[in-house]
Amino acid sequence: MAQRRGVSRNLAERSLEPQSIAEIIASGDPFSVLGPHETAPGTWEVRAIIPDADHVTVLDRDGETILSSMERRLSEGLFVGTIKADQRPDYRLQVERQGHTEVSHDPYSFGTFLSHNDLIDLRNPGSDAVYTKLGAHHLDLGGIQGFLFTVWAPNARRVSVVGEFNSWDGRRHPMRRRHEGGVWELFIPDVASGQGYKFEIVGLHGNLLALKADPIAFTAENPPATASILKGAPSFKWKDDEWMKSRAATNQRKAPMSIYECHLGSWARVPEEGNRYLTYRELAVRLIPYVKDLGFTHIELLPITEYPFDGSWGYQPISLFAPTSRFGTPEDFAAFVEAAHAAGIGIILDWVPAHFPNDPHGLSYFDGTHLYEHADPRLGFHQDWGTYIYNYERQEVSTFLVANARFWLERYHLDGLRVDAVASMLYLDYSRKPGEWIPNRYGGNENLGAIDFLRRMNEVAYASAPGAVTIAEESTAWPGVSQPTYTGGLGFGFKWNMGWMHDTLRYISKDPVFRCHHHHDLTFGLLYAFSENFILPLSHDEVVHGKGSLIRKMPGDQWQRFANLRAYFGFMWGHPGKKLLFMGGEFAQEQEWNHDHSLDWHHLSDLYHKGVQTLIRDLNHAYRTIPALHERDCEWQGFEWIVSDDRDNSVIAWLRRGDKEDSIAIVVSNFTPVAREGYRIGVPVSGFYREAVNTDASIYGGGNVGNLGGILAEKRESHGLPCSLCLTIPPLATLILVLEKT
Incomplete structure (x- = not known):
């Protein structure tokens, strides 16, 4: 003090x-x-x-x-x-x-506030100094109330705090430069929470910059307004101790993980009140019970760190430490997280350390120099998105981002971070032509600074938040994305399996008559399925920009379209890997996703749409309660082919095993509109195999073709296994059969 x-x-x-x-x-x-x-x-x-x-x-x-x-x-x-x-x-x-x-x-x-050690810690990636020392923090100095403002702007000639409390006049509150840290500080007494503020900065060359929002602001004005709001660092009285203890004791690789990906601004709106957003607290009452009822284990939120442009869906954030005020206050967001934990639902945040927008009130050219971004556009500018790339090799920038990851996990009790656009971070030549990028010091195309940052971020995340997970959206064959850093990996807990998604969507979109020529699209993913800890994603990116919704990708008449989608979902839930489904997919939303509109909830009055939703609920129940379907999602010992080569009939079948010897499930899919009677497949042991899921059941909108709830295995060898089942495989359907314990 x-x-x-x-x-x-x-x-x-x-x-x-x-x-x-x-x-x-x-x-x-x-x-x-x-x-x-x-x-x-x-x-x-x-x-x-x-x-x-x-x-x-x-x-x-x-x-x-x-x-x-x-x-x-x-x-x-x-x-x-x-x-x-x-x-x-x-x-x-x-x-x-x-x-x-x-x-x-x-x-x-008043005197100085930040100590020499504080200034040193601002460069320490394992420290929380970025969000406990920088920004605007409420202080009580022996009864004198006020806020301490601090900001990193080493190349600025002058920095002033401006806000509602001084009529936005930069002459009123110029700050003190702490030369040893490139930090400016000022305690302003007698200012109250809730007021807007920014930093007025004179740059290196004497030019007055656009007013800058606080990079460490804990809340901000509702866009399109852009001021930061005085609010102390979040510190809530959490009531989720039981959840946090249980999470810390869970092996997430072996646990069921079925993720509902959600854009809060368009999940549902309030049409009778000007089509307004639901608040965090309203979402806690409506969204969380809905997700719980459908059996998902997690909700993944498209980015909610404050962002200026609705059309970016949150992927161009400005204030990385502030939950967007579109839906309420930081306390409201914390209440949403706590309600999720009380319902047994984890919250994962889409997190964006790959790039940031060029809005003048943001991080770009922050102190009159390229402070957060690399100065050379071949390293510091994303041509595809028109955004800036963080300079990961600058220690203060890397520490800023690592601290932000830790902040969300520690202060908001989030259960995971899904890191966006990892491939764009790893490769210097990402989406660039020859001559548009600069090789690293070894002559390669790897971004060494980004690699070091990601490894450190993962190490800090797992050390500071036991049981939480980090997930990479990474679309290349980069080795060891989800392997520990001490083995040379990047240290993520999981990786999105983009290859599986593209291959299988391409397959299921084809008319069944042609699927025999593309059978490898179903099987190819198993060649590398256990090289990483994979999540199978059907994400928002697949239902926008003219790609059409999932149901619109399906060929055929109405019955066939819905049967195809149900069969595909059964195939996905039976496939090795954790699951992710973007909102609307669970009831076969017809229109592709539009961030400005609510989902088409009226579809649920239709039998087919309601049937898909019922199927998702049952698939999640099966996935969570049948150990063979989740315990070895990431281990090759939990998978065995039964039928991989029947391209003529477009039939595929495999065996899933849990940790216990008698934990066995069989997954069979038929991707033609012709029922397969008397189709024999091998199984490892005799016994009764219960039909846990049949996507052709009438309750889902199907024709109710199947095996009357289950079938007894015969001691007749098939497919190299000692016993076999003689199945009726419904048309355009997936069966999940479970060995009943005797």
Whole structure:
């Protein structure tokens, strides 16, 4: 905690003779001029910049007048007064302006706040100093309430705090430069939470920049407004201890993980109130019970870190430490997370450390230099998205991002981070032609700074949040994405299996008559299915920009389209790998996703759409309750082919095993509209195989073709296995059969 300033002896024998206020605030150390200064033994000169003041009086701590009128030394608003005192005076300033009077403490009567060690920790990726020291933090200094403002801007000539409390006037509150850290700080007493603020920065070359939002703001104005809002660092009284303890004891690789990907702004709206968004608290009441009822284990939120443009869906964030105010306050978001945990649902955040937008109030050209982004556009600019790329090799930038990951996991109890666009971070030549990129120091195309950052981020995330997961959206064959860093991997817990998604969607979109020629699209993914800890994603990216919804990708008439989709979902839930489904897919939304509109909930009055939703509920139930379907999602020992080569009939079958010897499930899919009667497949042991899921059941909108709930295995060898089942495989359907324990 800072103390009141001591005597400034370097000015003791002279009075102030500035030419202008600009001269004072441009020095980088306004404290050398402003505040109390002893100009002679027992004589103190108090100096303050208050441009709009009509009259300024100096009061003591009890409100008694010390000096009835300070002299306006400069017409711009520099006031100076002389006080006789044996020791440094403890005073207040009473300011009269336009008939109003207010009393406040002088910001320039306080000393420094950040210690040398604090400044060092701002470069330490394992530290939380970025969000506990930088930004705007409420302080109580022996009854003096206010906010300490700190910002990293090493190349700025001048930084001022501007806001509602000083009429956005950069002359009022210039900050002190801490040279050893490139950080500027100022404690402003008597300002209250909830007020808007920004930083006014004069850049390296003397140019006044657009007002900058606080990079560490904990909340911000509702877009399109862009100010940061005074709000202390989030610290909530959580009631989810039981959830957090259970999560820490869970092996996520072996646990069922079925993720409902959700864009909060378009899941559902309130049409009778101007089509407004649901709030975080309303979503807690509506979204969370819905997801719980359908049996999903997690909700993955498209980015909710504050972003200016709705059309970016959150993937171009400005304030990485602030949950968007579109849906409420930080407390409201914490209540949403807590409600999810109470319902047994984990919350995963889409997190965007790959790039940031060029909005003038954001991080771009922050202090008049390319501070957060690389200066060379071949390294620092995304051509595809028109955004800037973080300079991962700058220690302060890497630490800023690592601290942000830790912040969401620790302060908001989030259960995971899905890292967006990892491939664009790993490769220097990502989406670039020859000559548009710069090789690394070894001549390669790997972004060494990004690799180091991702490894450190994962190490810190797993150390600070036991049981939480990190997930990479990575679309290439980069080795070891989900392997530990000590083995040379990137350290993620899971990786999206983009190849599986593209292959299988291509297959299922074809007319069944042609599927025999593309059978490898179903089987190819198993060649590498256990090289990483995979999540099978059917994400938002597959249902936008003219790609059509999932149901619109399906060929045939109405019955065939829905049967195809149900068979595909059964295939997916029976396939090795964790599951992810974007909202609307669970009831076969007809229109492709539009971020400006609610999902088409009226579809649920239709039998076919309602049937798909019922199937998803049953698939999730089967996935969570049948160990063979999830315990070895990431282990080759849990999978065995039964039928992989029947391309003529477009039939595929495999065996799933759990950790226990008798934990067995069989998955069979028929991707033609012809029922397969008497289709024999091998199984490892005899016994009764219960039909846990039949996607052709009438309750889902199917024709109810099947095996009357189950079938007894015969001791007849088939497909290299000692026993076999003689099945009826419905048309365009998937069966999941489970060995019943005797």
